Amino acid sequence: MKMPWMLKTALITAVCCGAALAGSTGLASFVVTNDDVPAPFTSSATFYAVNADGSLGAKTTVPTGGSGIGGGFFAAARAIVMPNGADACVYVSDAGSGDIAGIDAVTHTVTGNFYGFSSDSGASNGIGLAANAQYLYATYSASTTIGTFQVQAGCTLTFVSDIAAAGLNGGTADGMAIHGNIMIVTYGDGSIESFDISGGVPVSNGDQQNSTGAGDDHLPNSVVITQDGHYAIFGDSSTKTNVEVSDISSGKLTPTVSYYLGTAWNSGSVQLSPDEKFLFVANDSSGQITAAYFDHVTGKVYKGCTSDSLKGFYTKFAYVGSVGFELSSGAGGKIYVPEFGGGGKSFLGLLDLAGSGASCTLTESANSPVANPGNNSFMLSLAAYPAAQ
Numbered sequence: 001m002k003m004p005w006m007l008k009t010a011l012i013t014a015v016c017c018g019a020a021l022a023g024s025t026g027l028a029s030f031v032v033t034n035d036d037v038p039a040p041f042t043s044s045a046t047f048y049a050v051n052a053d054g055s056l057g058a059k060t061t062v063p064t065g066g067s068g069i070g071g072g073f074f075a076a077a078r079a080i081v082m083p084n085g086a087d088a089c090v091y092v093s094d095a096g097s098g099d100i101a102g103i104d105a106v107t108h109t110v111t112g113n114f115y116g117f118s119s120d121s122g123a124s125n126g127i128g129l130a131a132n133a134q135y136l137y138a139t140y141s142a143s144t145t146i147g148t149f150q151v152q153a154g155c156t157l158t159f160v161s162d163i164a165a166a167g168l169n170g171g172t173a174d175g176m177a178i179h180g181n182i183m184i185v186t187y188g189d190g191s192i193e194s195f196d197i198s199g200g201v202p203v204s205n206g207d208q209q210n211s212t213g214a215g216d217d218h219l220p221n222s223v224v225i226t227q228d229g230h231y232a233i234f235g236d237s238s239t240k241t242n243v244e245v246s247d248i249s250s251g252k253l254t255p256t257v258s259y260y261l262g263t264a265w266n267s268g269s270v271q272l273s274p275d276e277k278f279l280f281v282a283n284d285s286s287g288q289i290t291a292a293y294f295d296h297v298t299g300k301v302y303k304g305c306t307s308d309s310l311k312g313f314y315t316k317f318a319y320v321g322s323v324g325f326e327l328s329s330g331a332g333g334k335i336y337v338p339e340f341g342g343g344g345k346s347f348l349g350l351l352d353l354a355g356s357g358a359s360c361t362l363t364e365s366a367n368s369p370v371a372n373p374g375n376n377s378f379m380l381s382l383a384a385y386p387a388a389q
Contacts, residue, residue, distance in 0.1 A: 027088045027105060027106055027385065028049065028050070029049075029050035029326070029384075029385060029386045030047050030048060030049055030050055030105070030384075030385050031047075031048040031050060031056060031324060031336055031348070031382055031383070031384050031385075032045055032046065032047050032048070032079055032081060032090050032092075032103075032105070032382065032383050032384075032385070033045065033046045033048075033079060033338060033346075033348070033372065033379050033381065033382045034068070034078035034079040034092040034093065034379065034380075034381045034382075035061075035068070035346070035372060035374045035377040035378070035379050036068035036069065036070055036071070036072075036078060036095070036126075036377070036378045036379060036380065036381075037067065037068050037070070037374060037375075037376045037377060037378070038067055038068050038069055038070040038096055038376065038378070039067040039096050039097075040067075041067065041375075041376050042063045042064065042065065042066070042067060043063070043064045043066055043067050043068040043092075043094050043096070044061050044062060044063050044064055044374050044377075045061070045062050045064060045079065045090060045092045045101070045103055046059055046060070046061045046062070046372055046373060046374060047059065047060045047061075047062065047105075047108060048348070048370070050326060050384075050386075054326040054333050054334030054350070055334070055350065055365070055367050056336075056348060056350070056367075056370045059373050060108055061373055061374055062103055062108050062110065063110075064092055064094055064101035064103075064110060064113070065094075065099075065101060065110055065113050066094025066096065066097035066098075066099045066101060066113055067094055067096035067097045068094055068095055068096050068378065069095045069096045069122075069123060069124075069125075069126060070344075070376070070378035071125075071126075071340075071378055071380070072095065072122075072124075072125035072126030072141065072380070073125045073126055073128070073141065073174045073175075073188065073221070074221055074222070074237075074266075074268035074269050074282075074284045074319070074321060074322070074380065075128070075174050075175035075186065075188075075221040075222035075223075075235065075268055075269055075322070076125070076126040076127065076128030076129075076139060076141070076174060076175070076381070077128050077129050077130065077175075077176070077322065077381055077383075078092060078093045078095075078126060078127065078128065078129065078380065078381035079091070079092045079093075079129070079381045079382060079383045080129045080130065080131055080136075080383050081105065081383040081384070081385045082131055082133075087104065087105075087106075087153065087154065087155050088104075088105040088106060088385065089102060089103070089104065089105060089111075089151075089155035090102070090103040090104075090105050090155070090383070091103070091129055091131065091136060091155075091157075092129075093122065093126065093127035093128070093129055093138065094113070094127075095122035095123060095125075095126045095127045095141070096123060097113075098115060098116075098120065098121055098122060098123070098127075098140075099113040099114060099115050100113070100114045100115075100127070100129065100136070100138060100149070100157060101113050101114075102114065102155040102156055102157060103155065104154070104155050105155075105385065111154055111155040111156050112156050112157070114149060114156070114157040114158075114159065115159065116138065116140065116145070116147035116149075116159050116162055117145075117147075117159075117162055119143055119145075120138075120140045120143050120145050120147055120162055121140055121141075121142035121143045122138075122139075122140045122141045122142055122143075123141075123142045124141045124142040124172075125141035125142070125172070125174075126141055127139065127140055127141070128141075128173070128174065128175070128176055129176075130176045130177060130178050130183070131151065131178075132178055132197075133151065134150065134151055134200070135148055135149065135150055135151060135160075135197070135200050136148075136149040136150075136151055136157055137149075137176060137178070137183065137197075137202070139165070139172075139173035139174070139176055139185070140162075140173075141172050141173070141174075142172075144164060144165060144166050144172045144173070145162045145163065145164055145165060145173075146162060146163050146165045146173055146176075146185070146202060147159065147160075147161075147162040148160040148161055148162065148163075148200055148201045148202065150200070160200060160201060161201050163201065163202055165185060165187075165193075165202075166187070167187025167188070167189040167190070167191040167193075167208075168187070168189065168190070168191035168208060168209075168210060169187075169189035169190055169191055169210075170189055171187030171188045171189030171190075171191060172187060172188070173185050173186075173187060174186045174187060174188040174221055174222075175220070175221050175222035175223045175234075175235075176223065177223045177224055177225045177232065178197065178225070179225040179226075179229045180229055181196055181197055181198040181251075182194055182195070182196065182197070182205075182225075182229070182248065182251060183195040183196075183197045183202055184223050184225065184232050184248070184253070185223075186220040186221055186222065186223055186234060188219060188220075188221055188237070189219065190210045190211055190213075190214030190219045190220070191208060191209065191210050191211070191214070191220075192208070192209060192210075192211055192220050192223070192234065192246075192253060192256075193205075193207065193208040193209075193253070194207055194232075194248065194251075194252055194253045196251075205251070205252045205253075206252075207252040207253045209253060209255070211234065211236075211244050211256045211258075212244060212255055212256045212257065212258050213236055213238075213242060213244050213256065213258040216258070217238065217239075218236035218237070218238045218242045218244070218258060219236055219237045219238070220234035220235070220236055220237075220244060220256075221234075221235055221236065221237045221268040221269070222234065222235040222268055222269045222270050222322065223235070223270075224270050224271055224272050225248070226272065226276060226296055226299075227276060227296075228296075229248065229249070230247065230248065230249045230296075230299065231245055231246065231247060231248065231296075231299040232245070232246045232248050232253065233245050233270055233272070233279060233294075233301070234246070234256065234270070235267045235268055235269055235270035235281055235282075236267050236268070237266060237267070237268045238266060238267060239265055239266070240260060240261075240262065240263055240264075240265070240267075241260070241261040241262040241263070241264045241266075241267045241281055241283060241290050241306070242258060242259065242260055242261065242267055243258075243259050243261060243267060243270060243279065243281065243292070243301055244256035244257060244258045244259070245257050245259070245299045245300075245301060247299060257299070257300075259292075259300075259301040259302075261281065261290055261292050261301065261303050261304075262290060262303060262306050264281075264283035264286050264288045264290055264306050265283055265284075265285040265286035265288075266283055266284040266285035266286065267281045267282075267283060267284075267290070268282065268284045268285075269281070269282035269284060269320075269321060269322035269323070270282070270322075271322060271323050271324075271325075272294065273325070273330070273331045273332045274325065274327065274328050274329050274330060274331070274332050275329065275330050275331060276294060276296040277293065277294060277296075277331065277356070278291050278292065278293065278294060278304065278331055278332075278353070278360075279291070279292045279293075279294040279301055280292075280323050280332075280335065282320050282321060282322055282323055282337060283306070283320070284319050284320055284321070285319060286309060286313075287309040287310050287313030287314070287317070287319070287320055287339075288306055288307050288308065288309055288310070288320075289306070289307045289310075289320070289323065289335065289337060289351055289362055290304065290305070290306040290307075290362075291304045291305050291306075291353055291360055291362050292304045304360050305355075305359070305360040305361050305362050306362065307351060307362040307363065307364065308363075308364070310337075310339065310349045310351075310364055310368070310369065311349075311364060311368065311369060312339070312347065312369060313339075316339070316341060316345070316347065316369075317339035317340055317341045317342065317346065317347055317369075318340055318341070318342040319339075319340040319380070320337050320338065320339055320340070320349065321337065321338040321339075321340060321379070321380035321381055321382070322337075322338070322380075322381065322382070323335055323336065323337050324336045324337075324382050324383060324384030325384055325386065326384070326386060327386050328386040331353055331356075332353075333386075334350055334351070334352065334365070335350065335351040335352070335353065335362075336348055336349070336350060336382060336384060337349045337350075337351065337382075338379045338380055338381060338382050339369055339379075340378060340379060340380050341372075341377065341378070341379075344375060344376040344377060344378065345371070345372070345375075345377060346371075346372040346377040346378060346379035347369035347370060347371055347372060347379075348368075348369055348370045348372065348379075348382070349364065349368050349369045350364065350365035350367065350368035350369070350370070351363065351364055351365060351368070352364075352365055
């Protein structure tokens with residue numbers, strides 16, 4: 001299996017994609033994972049039905065036709081789910097074979113394997129994905145490029161072009177989030193950058209910079225943007241729980257404000273609750289989840305609560321990936337998190353958030369974890385599709 005590029009920017013978040021995308025297709029809620037199975041085996045996506053109580057039910061594994069690499073960046077979203085007209089589409093990246101597989105979420109049919117240029121490669125640390133209604137963007141970790149694909153009917157893609165994208169300190173594109181005409185990218189080396197995507201292919205806004213926390217060894221990995229496009233929130237690779245916030249209301253990045261949230265190890269994956277009252281942080285390297293309070297008016301982040309290490313940490317699994325939610329409203333209901341199994345067996349953890357205001361608790365559900373059915377699975381990414389509430 002692939003080992004972490006470096007401890008600070010380790011295995012996989014974000015976005016579009018641990019986030020829930022609600023649609024109007026009439027499709028029931030589900031969770032889908034990228035199983036990231038390396039060659040010589042075929043990789044797969046596993047669909048989990050969501051029961052009325054938020055627990056996970058029937059599983060359907062769909063071979064993607066490509067191969068994974070069994071690891072990579074924490075913050076690279078390897079699976080996304082999105083409404084596409086009358087379709088509900090899932091896209092998963094196959095970093096080993098260098099393609100993006102489209103899957104019809106209703107029929108569980110692979111619609112094709114879509115490639116960028118022959119030089120575009122994610123074989124080192126994965127291919128991250130983000131999308132809007134018109135375009136899908138892919139970060140290729142080995143070639144240090146970002147590819148642009150046009151979204152077509154029937155859950156298919158047409159490749160448009162790619163751009164070179166490298167960090168100020170030699171990093172490669174890691175986490176990615178889009179909102180309107182802005183795309184924000186982290187490089188895992190302390191630097192961040194925004195792009196104008198109004199024309200489809202990203203054009204740099206000329207604001208590449210090191211984060212404020214980079215001087216304290218806090219390196220932005222994942223990124224999520226608030227629903228009004230006012231703030232970008234970064235989850236840092238760090239020995240503590242640390243996040244940073246940039247005001248992007250001008251259409252460009254501004255210097256980040258750093259927030260210390262606790263002692264849980266690593267905060268490489270972040271996601272906002274649907275009501276934006278909570279910022280969920282996956283403490284990738286200690287097998288925990290932190291729920292911090294977020295003020296969407298001021299952009300400030302406050303300490304909340306942190307779970308214990310999830311069951312089986314360091315005996316059955318080694319890392320957690322980015323979170324997804326049961327619901328598209330409120331705090332999101334049940335919280336789902338991938339558990340990366342070091343022996344080729346991965347799991348899905350389930351957590352419950354209780355409390356609000358001055359205090360909260362995060363506890364693992366009684367029916368957690370749920371085993372991924374595939375062999376040689378090295379799962380770090382999931383996407384959740386909540387039906388309209």
